[in-house]
Amino acid sequence: MTDARLPRYYLIRDELHKRILNGEWKPGELIDAESALADRYGVALGTMRKAIAQLVSEGFLERRHGVGTFVRRANFESSLFRFFRFTSASGERVVPESQILDLRVVPANEECARHLELSTGDELIAIKRLRLLEHKPVQFEEIYLPKTLFEPLLETPAESLPALLYPWYEECCDQVVASAHEELSVEKVSVEHAHLLGIETGDPVILIERLAHDIAGRPIEWRRSRGAAERFRYHIDIR
Amino acid sequence: MTDARLPRYYLIRDELHKRILNGEWKPGELIDAESALADRYGVALGTMRKAIAQLVSEGFLERRHGVGTFVRRANFESSLFRFFRFTSASGERVVPESQILDLRVVPANEECARHLELSTGDELIAIKRLRLLEHKPVQFEEIYLPKTLFEPLLETPAESLPALLYPWYEECCDQVVASAHEELSVEKVSVEHAHLLGIETGDPVILIERLAHDIAGRPIEWRRSRGAAERFRYHIDIR
DNA sequence: GAACATTTGTACGTATGTATA
DNA sequence: CTATACATACGTACAAATGTT
Numbered sequence: 001m002t003d004a005r006l007p008r009y010y011l012i013r014d015e016l017h018k019r020i021l022n023g024e025w026k027p028g029e030l031i032d033a034e035s036a037l038a039d040r041y042g043v044a045l046g047t048m049r050k051a052i053a054q055l056v057s058e059g060f061l062e063r064r065h066g067v068g069t070f071v072r073r074a075n076f077e078s079s080l081f082r083f084f085r086f087t088s089a090s091g092e093r094v095v096p097e098s099q100i101l102d103l104r105v106v107p108a109n110e111e112c113a114r115h116l117e118l119s120t121g122d123e124l125i126a127i128k129r130l131r132l133l134e135h136k137p138v139q140f141e142e143i144y145l146p147k148t149l150f151e152p153l154l155e156t157p158a159e160s161l162p163a164l165l166y167p168w169y170e171e172c173c174d175q176v177v178a179s180a181h182e183e184l185s186v187e188k189v190s191v192e193h194a195h196l197l198g199i200e201t202g203d204p205v206i207l208i209e210r211l212a213h214d215i216a217g218r219p220i221e222w223r224r225s226r227g228a229a230e231r232f233r234y235h236i237d238i239r
Numbered sequence: 240m241t242d243a244r245l246p247r248y249y250l251i252r253d254e255l256h257k258r259i260l261n262g263e264w265k266p267g268e269l270i271d272a273e274s275a276l277a278d279r280y281g282v283a284l285g286t287m288r289k290a291i292a293q294l295v296s297e298g299f300l301e302r303r304h305g306v307g308t309f310v311r312r313a314n315f316e317s318s319l320f321r322f323f324r325f326t327s328a329s330g331e332r333v334v335p336e337s338q339i340l341d342l343r344v345v346p347a348n349e350e351c352a353r354h355l356e357l358s359t360g361d362e363l364i365a366i367k368r369l370r371l372l373e374h375k376p377v378q379f380e381e382i383y384l385p386k387t388l389f390e391p392l393l394e395t396p397a398e399s400l401p402a403l404l405y406p407w408y409e410e411c412c413d414q415v416v417a418s419a420h421e422e423l424s425v426e427k428v429s430v431e432h433a434h435l436l437g438i439e440t441g442d443p444v445i446l447i448e449r450l451a452h453d454i455a456g457r458p459i460e461w462r463r464s465r466g467a468a469e470r471f472r473y474h475i476d477i478r
Numbered sequence: 479g480a481a482c483a484t485t486t487g488t489a490c491g492t493a494t495g496t497a498t499a
Numbered sequence: 500c501t502a503t504a505c506a507t508a509c510g511t512a513c514a515a516a517t518g519t520t
Contacts, residue, residue: 007488033504044490049505057296065505066497074477180477186425186443186468204425204443204468229425229443234473238313238419246507272485283509288486304486305516480520487515495507 012041012051020060020071021216027176030068031061060215071215074166074178096131096138098163103127105147105154112144115211115222123147125154130196131163139227140196149175149220166212169221178215184208186229193226204229251280251290259299259310260455266415269307270300310454313405313417320447320464335370335377337402342366344386344393351383354450354461362386364393369435370402378466379435388414388459405451408460417454423447425468432465443468 016037025031032040038048052069055061062072107121116124127143143165145153150173162168169175185207194201205226212221255276264270271279277287291308294300301311346360355363363383370378382404384392389412401407408414424446433440444465451460 009488035504046491047489050488063505064498066503067499068504182475182477184473184475186445186471188443202441204427206425229468232425234423236421236423238421248507274485285510286508289507302486303517305484305518307485482520483518485515485517488513490511490513491509493507493509495505497503497505499501499503 008043009047009050009054012043012048013054015041016051016055017060020055023215025071027071027073027178027215029071031071033068073176074180094133095163096133097135098161099130099132100158100161101128101130103158103161108144112222116144116146116219118146125150127161137197138231139225140193141223141225144222146220149173175220176214177212177221179217180210180212182208182210184234189226197226197228199228206232247282248286248289248293251282251287252293254280255290255294256299259294262454264310266310266312266417266454268310270310272307312415313419333372334402335372336374337400338369338371339397339400340367340369342397342400347383351461355383355385355458357385364389366400376436377470378464379432380462380464383461385459388412414459415453416451416460418456419449419451421447421449423473428465436465436467438467445471 016031019025031037034048034052035045037052038045041048052061052063056063056069059072062070064070104126105123106126108116108118108124110120112118112124113120113122118124123146125145125147127141127145129141129143130137131139131141147154150169152172156172166177169177186204187207189197189199189201189203189205191201193205194203197205199205206229208225208227210221210223210225211219212223214220255270258264270276273287273291274284276291277284280287291300291302295302295308298311301309303309343365344362345365347355347357347363349359351357351363352359352361357363362385364386366380366382366384368380368382369376370380386393389408391411395411405416408416425443426446428436428438428440428442428444430440432444433442436444438444445468447464447466449460449462449464450458451462453459
């Protein structure tokens with residue numbers, strides 16, 4: 001299928017990639033030693049190293065000298081959210097508190113269905129919450145999850161949902177967020193959102209729309225967040 | 240200096256890196272063949288290949304199969320500016336026209352001096368310009384250049400400055416922009432900027448501050464651009 | 479078009495070093 | 500101290516891409 005007289009190290013990269021996607025090796029887990037894999041696939045050590053190096057550079061694997069090679073977990077440090085000034089008065093970075101406003105099962109509208117690759121009307125879990133810093137609202141979030149994947153979540157009372165959802169998705173629903181795509185734009189705040197965020201009507205807000213995927217690339221969460229643009233600063237290096 | 244029983248391939252990376260920074264190999268130029276370099280530095284081919292691979296992954300070099308290895312030129316395709324909807328009515332991407340409003344020599348204020356690593360009061364070339372799409376202003380830019388590096392620019396009449404400045408910096412002043420750092424934030428438009436951009440007072444604008452560096456990492460241009468936030472959309476992938 | 483030299487790309491096999499449990 | 504696993508380094512051979520003759 002993917003053949004076409006491709007280099008061996010690339011074919012092996014695909015084999016290993018499949019084993020990760022199939023869940024044979026789960027995020028955080030140790031994979032076989034490179035020497036063992038080289039034997040197993042009948043190639044030289046250097047060739048196997050090159051296949052592994054590929055997957056490392058693509059972010060699927062992580063090597064630890066003297067220990068082994070591991071399936072990587074997602075790193076949301078580079079998320080745009082990092083660039084909201086989520087800092088306490090003393091200047092430390094801080095996870096904002098979370099206040100659930102609503103949690104219910106709803107039928108997917110056209111937009112959610114498109115993003116989550118479902119049909120309009122399929123059941124979603126819809127969460128609305130405020131994130132607060134020192135008891136002041138800084139962000140309003142709407143989160144949509146396919147009900148079929150997150151059923152166990154409904155047995156949890158809304159008050160006991162943690163501020164960081166992703167580790168909890170994993171623990172409770174066996175769903176691992178491995179990557180995400182975010183889009184950022186600016187809009188004038190609506191009356192409703194101005195009220196929630198405690199800002200003046202017409203002030204600019206940053207809108208971040210995020211689609212989160214599992215390790216196989218299937219969409220598992222669609223999220224829309226709004227925060228006062230004043231609190232936002234983003235930086236990037238170009239070369 | 241940088242030694243400490245570091246791997247050979249890393250020491251060689253540093254040697255090659257120095258030769259690039261010294262300008263012995265200039266951006267766009269072909270460097271020696273890897274076999275020649277391996278001989279020259281007295282290491283095996285594989286070791287030299289690894290040193291070169293390092294510099295490739297760091298963005299300093301570029302390999303072309305069957306041709307050779309080249310010093311890389313900067314790629315501004317990934318710039319935040321790309322995400323302004325600089326498109327014509329027919330939907331094609333387009334370089335906006337440029338209209339110079341002002342060009343003069345000024346003493347550096349504290350902010351410009353800090354960014355360009357000069358002293359307050361050192362002479363700068365200051366350019367103000369509008370960028371237009373279909374004759375409508377979309378962005379207002381203030382550009383600051385150290386006079387000592389860009390002296391030849393003063394002999395050019397402002398009207399004949401091209402829309403894309405970076406290739407022209409190179410041709411006219413032998414200054415190559417190799418990397419840049421950008422910061423993005425949102426502000427309410429000032430009366431002056433609202434007038435220039437043709438938007439309502441108080442509308443949000445995206446402010447992009449850019450510091451451009453040459454290949455040795457020396458700052459050579461400081462730029463501040465403002466555009467209507469409405470026209471802006473930015474996306475990012477997280478893994 | 480064909481033959482050729484040059485240059486990078488792939489692959490093998492081996493030996494030794496270094497970090498970790 | 501020992502076993503394991505990744506890291507570095509060497510040297511060789513041939514394949515594939517490109518530009519020139």
